[in-house]
Amino acid sequence: MILKLNTNKILVYMTDYWTRTFFIELYRMKKTLNYLYYIAFIIVFLVLIDTIFTSDIDYGSTWEAMQAGFKDGQDANPL
Structure with missing residues (x-):
């Protein structure tokens, strides 16, 4: 009985x-994940800002203006 009691104490201590x-x-x-969430939020925020400021809204007219400067048969992207 004493041995079992000691074993239980040891098990309780180890479990605790x-x-x-x-x-x-x-x-x-949790603290590390909070930092990772902050970093991910900053990255998403920067990508969102980058997407807003480099939107495709005015690419059509810009592309047409660029194309007007090329000679016939000249590739727009030589690479």
């Missing part, structure tokens, strides 16, 4: 240790 360790790691991961 691993549970606390697990939650500490979860907390650290």
Whole structure:
């Protein structure tokens, strides 16, 4: 009976240790994930701003103006 009680104490202690360790790691991961969310939000925000400022709205007229400067048969993109 004493041996079983000691074993239970050890198991409870180990379970408590691993549970606390697990939650500490979860907390650290949560902090890390928050930083990753912030970084991802900044990247998405920058891509959105880039998309807005380089929209395709005026490409048609610009492309036509560029094409008017080329001679007949000259490729617009030599590469």
